[in-house]
Amino acid sequence: MAGVLDGVDQRTKLAGHNRFELLLFKLAGRQRFGINVFKVQEVIQCPSLTRIPKSNSVICGVAHLRGKTIPVLDLSLAIGLPPIKRGTGAYVIVTEYNRAIQGFLVNSVDRIINIGWDAVKAPPKGVGKEGYLTAVTKIENDLIEVIDVEKVMKEVMGAREEAAxxxxxxxxxxxxxxxxxxxxxxxxxxxxxxxxxxxxxxxxxxxxxxxxxxxxxxxxxxxxxxxxxxxxxxxxxxxxxxxxxxxxxxxxxxxxxxxxxxxxxxxxxxxxxxxxxxxxxxxxxxxxxxxxxxxxxxxxxxxxxxxxxxx
The missing domain is CATH 3.40.50.2300 (Response regulator)
Known part of the structure; x- marks a missing residue:
């Protein structure tokens, strides 16, 4: 994955043209998922993680990265799939959501694609309110699922929802x-x-x-x-x-x-x-x-x- 995210900041030129870039990855299984490159800081092989006592089971531990300590979440487990097996070449996608830095443990990382938002659709109605999908799109006849990360973050990390x-x-x-x-x-x-x-x-x-x-x-x-x-x-x-x-x-x-x-x-x-x-x-x-x-x-x-x- 070295260099795959070089120049991410340059990609902001896509904004305003109803286009974006999606980083494709896999969790536990063959299904491919996607995350907007705008939210990705870097992709690294899973480092040594320090467990946090009594933390949510979805949090694998914390990683020490460039002078910062960030929580690493098993994204597969967070959305109800089997957990990611560590020590088998798993990756961590380091992201920024809602002013916080966190890592998402994934099984493998595929590539970055450029796509129009008009090609991205709402998830099927059968998914229901309890589902974790926020959108779907098709790439090479494969259905790519975009995860509702806000929902994952709220359930795992918690958040104050009312103003003082x-x-x-x-x-x-x-x-x-x-x-x-x-x-x-x-x-x-x-x-x-x-x-x-x-x-x-x-x-x-x-x-x-x-x-x-x-x-x-x-x-x-x-x-x-x-x-x-x-x-x-x-x-x-x-x-x-x-x-x-x-x-x-x-x-x-x-x-x-x-x-x-x-x-x-x-x-x-x-x-x-x-x-x-x-x-x-x-x-x-x-x-x-x-x-x-x-x-x-x-x-x-x-x-x-x-x-x-x-x-």
Missing amino acids: DELIDAEVRGGNDHIMIVDDSLVARNQVKKVCDQVGVTCSMFKDGLQAWEHLAELVRDGNDISNYYSMIISDVEMPRMDGYTLATKIKNDPQMKDVYLVLHTSLSGVFNTAMVEKVGANEFLAKFEPDELIVTVQRQLKRHQQQYAQ
Whole structure:
């Protein structure tokens, strides 16, 4: 795998063109899975791991890497498959999610492919809410499964989902406001909604950029003022069919939608380029998932919106 991830940061040029690069790997079995290269820092052969007493069984231990100590999770075990056999050439994919560095133990790493988000589909309906897939795509007639890492991280590492009570502004109540949440992860959508619920704001949730765009276009056809109808839009970046960059570009290039306040809310904090936010016209970037920062952002925009549209 030496050199396979050289120049990952250069790949940000794909952003905004509804394309991305997927690192393919295998767990326990022949099925191939994928992870966005944006989230990958490096791929290494499994190093010596130090066990953590009384830790979650999914955590294999910690690795000491470049002066840092990171947890290593058995990704196969985390999604209900047999555990990865260590000592047989297993690899660790070192990633950054939600401002934290962690490694995922996998059986083998295949290669990197360049693909359009429009070729990535939502998982089959039969998977249900308890499934760990966030998207699927076909490569060389093989079905590639993209794992809902937010769900894995929440179950294994845990996370505080509500903002601190002292941050809630009693003067800001969102009873007459409406927020759009766009994210392919059910866990992530519900996390954002839970924070919005703390200020009493109504939320509409969409599972990808195309679904959100079609909804917005229908509202415009019906004569709605989008910036009045929605106090703000909070959108993930990585989504099947249409990514958040493309959604933002389309919204901000539409004269009847461009004034709506748009926040890109993503776990791509490690390689996120501020210039990219400006390029697609988003109003703000917020790294996942910090409920205190999210509620501050939501309340600040609710104040602006309520002042702007005060009767």
